[in-house]
Amino acid sequence: MAMDRYVITGKQRLEGTIRVSGAKNSSLPLLAATLLAEGSSALLEIPQLADITHMIEVLEHLGCKVVRQNEALLINAGALGSCDVDEGLMRRMRASNLILGPLLARYGRVKISRPGGCAIGSRPMDQHIKGLQQLGVKVKEKHGYIEAWTDKLLGADVYLDVPSVGATENIMMAAVLAKGITLIRNAAREPEIVDLQLFLNKMGAKVRGAGMDVLKIDGVESLHPTEHTVIPDRIEAGTHMIAAVMTEGDVLIKNVVPEHLEPVIAKLRQSGAIITLMDEAIRVQQRGRISGVDLKTMPYPGFPTDMHPQFMAMLSCAEGTSIITETIFENRFQHVDELRRMGAQITVEGRTAVIRGVETLEGAFVEATDLRAGAALFLAALAAEEATVLEKVDYIDRGYENLEEKYSHIGAKVVRV
Ligand code: EPZ
Numbered sequence: 042m043a044m045d046r047y048v049i050t051g052k053q054r055l056e057g058t059i060r061v062s063g064a065k066n067s068s069l070p071l072l073a074a075t076l077l078a079e080g081s082s083a084l085l086e087i088p089q090l091a092d093i094t095h096m097i098e099v100l101e102h103l104g105c106k107v108v109r110q111n112e113a114l115l116i117n118a119g120a121l122g123s124c125d126v127d128e129g130l131m132r133r134m135r136a137s138n139l140i141l142g143p144l145l146a147r148y149g150r151v152k153i154s155r156p157g158g159c160a161i162g163s164r165p166m167d168q169h170i171k172g173l174q175q176l177g178v179k180v181k182e183k184h185g186y187i188e189a190w191t192d193k194l195l196g197a198d199v200y201l202d203v204p205s206v207g208a209t210e211n212i213m214m215a216a217v218l219a220k221g222i223t224l225i226r227n228a229a230r231e232p233e234i235v236d237l238q239l240f241l242n243k244m245g246a247k248v249r250g251a252g253m254d255v256l257k258i259d260g261v262e263s264l265h266p267t268e269h270t271v272i273p274d275r276i277e278a279g280t281h282m283i284a285a286v287m288t289e290g291d292v293l294i295k296n297v298v299p300e301h302l303e304p305v306i307a308k309l310r311q312s313g314a315i316i317t318l319m320d321e322a323i324r325v326q327q328r329g330r331i332s333g334v335d336l337k338t339m340p341y342p343g344f345p346t347d348m349h350p351q352f353m354a355m356l357s358c359a360e361g362t363s364i365i366t367e368t369i370f371e372n373r374f375q376h377v378d379e380l381r382r383m384g385a386q387i388t389v390e391g392r393t394a395v396i397r398g399v400e401t402l403e404g405a406f407v408e409a410t411d412l413r414a415g416a417a418l419f420l421a422a423l424a425a426e427e428a429t430v431l432e433k434v435d436y437i438d439r440g441y442e443n444l445e446e447k448y449s450h451i452g453a454k455v456v457r458v
Contacts, residue, residue, distance in 0.1 A: 047431040047445065049422035050454035051404055055290035057451035061278045061297055062088035062442040063271040067233040069136040070210045071240050071271060072096045072116065076103070076143035077214065078244055081117040083268035088442040091435070095134040099126055103140070113268075121148065128154040128185070135164055139207060141189060142214030145178055150190040155182070160411035162370040168208035172199045176215055176223065196221030196260055204229040204254065204340045210237055216258040217246040225256040231341040232301045236272045243267040275301040276347045277441060278323065280416050282306075283355045284448070285325035286314045287424040292451060295322045304344040308336055308352070312359060331355065333363035333398050340369070350376045350417035357385035358424060359398040366393045376414035379407040383421050383429070401426055408432035412440045419444070423453055 063086035073096070075082045087093060097107050097114075104122030108115050124144050131137055135156040144151035156164065166187070170180050173189060175197040181188045196219045201208055209229040214237075216223035228234070230252055238251035244267050247259035273296045282302075285292035286309065299306070299318045306316055306323075312331040317324040333356055338346040346369040356363040357380055367373045374394060377387050382405045386397040404427035409415025415437040422429035434457065437444060445455045 044433045044435045045457055047419065047422070047434050048456045048458060049419070049429045049431060051402075051422055051425035051427065051429065053288065053423070053452050053454050055285055055288045055292050055423070055448070055451045055453060058293040058295060059281050059447050059451055060295045061273045061281065062086070064233060064236070064274040065090055065092055065440050066206070066231075066274075066276070067236040067271050068093055069096055070139050070214075070233065070237045071269065072100060073139035073143050074214055074237060074240055074244070075105070075116040075266070076100070076118045076121070076140060077147055077217065078264040078266045079119055080266040081115050082244075082266040083113045083115050085113050085268070085270040087114045087271055088274070090442055091439045092134050092136065095130070096137060099130050099137045099140060102126060102130060103144075124148050124150050125152040126154065131156050135159060136207070138166060138169065139210055139214070141169060141173065142211035145173065145189055145191060146194060146215050146218035149192060152186055152188045155185050155187055160375050160414070161373040168201050168203060168205045169211045172201065172208055172212040172225070173215055175199050176212070176219055178215070194219035194260070196223040196258070198224045199226065201225065201227045203227075206231055206233065209234055209256070213237060213241065213248060213256065213258060216260060217241055217248065217264065219258075219260040221260055223258040223260070225258070226254065228254055228256045229340060230254060232272060232275060232298070240267070240269045243269060272301070273297055276345065276413075278302060279305040279345075279348045280351050280420070280441070282309060282314070282316070282323060282325050283351050284420055284423055286327045286331060287355050287358070287420055289327045289329070290452070291324075291326045293322055293324045297321060297323050299323060304342060305348055308334060308344060331359045333359045333361035333396065335364040337366040338369050346370060346373065347413050349373065350413040351420055353377070353387070353394065353396060354380060354417040354421040356396045356398065357387065357421065358400070358402050361398055363396045363398070364393060365396065368392065375410035376417045379410070379414065379418055380421060382407050383425055385421075403427065404429040406430045406432070409434060409436040412436050416441065423448075
């Protein structure tokens, strides 16, 4: 099927209420974690996204029964069939590597094809493999496949060279059924790690410390299914805040955990955005143009790399010059060329981009190169003069549920063709 495109007419002030969906990057590890127990777990507020569909396909390929019942997704990981996932499935979504930990814990063996790199970077797995090996797992990498097996998972003191989100999650999910105590040092501290700890403990695991840089896991004999509501998607929420700022709108963003957005809120306020925090909502009432700011992406609780492209779109039409330094991924400037086509003045030196704000962006033909680049171009189009044609919106479908409906509802002129 030819990839769909958006036709967006810019300069429409956004006004109204928009509701954030469940977090993609929490849903994916939670889905993998259901493999750890016999029986049916229920996950609520799982968003309907392409990446989630792919993960469900992987689970079904392994023998799980998955049904969507209203707001809940029921996953029965009863009698798993195979523990091998073929190339086709694996290549389409990197996060399917999160089945490593659960399958090793439940069955002691797994074979996956090496998930491909993607537009933003090579996405290595050395930290996942090193941590699992310390738990007693044997790993063989051949012909693009990763084969792992163990006859006994033993708790260990694991140190991560980088606070990798995926590696932290894989090692957590293996350690919960290992014999003895596991420590994960220099662990990722993202809210999605905290959500996974909560889910695992509801299944009967003993995990402590998520959100800090040392996790302690006491292995148990077995786990049982449970139910859980996934946390809201902080990156989707941040994207909506920027849309409101760029269109000088007045938008109430609901289903938000404000503390998950602290670095984004701080940067937006520093640039002159007008943000009001409530218990589970954020209101952005923007009047006037924002000024340029400098930002550097860092592991949580630093500024999230997944918000840098959207921020670059906003800074492209801010007052003054801004500098963005991307420290997490080595190739996350794919959106720069496309923003330049809309009149943005950006120069890139290695991992640093210098953005000179222009009066306004101009509508143009542009294309999404990856998920967050697509989001950035969507935002730029909302603020640009005239119309923008944004190609390859399938990338956006990977991380944003019903984007055109949500935005049309608050005044945007977006058509999907
Ligand atoms: C998660 O990816 C997110 N995906 C990414 O979101 C996010 O950008 C990233 O964390 C960083 O926050 C999901 O949660 C499904 P990492 P992940 O392992 O786990 C290096 C989006 O747009 N590294 O924390 O793959 C790696 O090269 C996506 O929703 C190793 O060196 O990220 C990178 O430089 C994009 N060795 C850094 O760590 C490893 O074994 C962070 O990667 C693993 C990672």
